Amino acid sequence: MNNQNRQQININPEDTTPIECPKCKSQIFQECFMMRKISAIISPSGREEVFSIPVPVCIACGTPYTGSTEERISNNSVEE
């Protein structure tokens, strides 16, 4: 009875805040990837590693939205 896959949350779109591109005010973003390198010192495997972080990029002007990127970086590195 415990489905932890996805919780359905009812959110009224009117209660949310649209995020605009800081440059052109477009609200349409596409997922791209930012590549990051972990130095051997902090890498869990002890070797230099490269990994990718999903980043929304404005489809109109190509500006990456990095508002919560820091959060996602720390989340990513904790997992695995």
Ligand SMILES: [Zn+2]
């Ligand atoms: Zn833009």
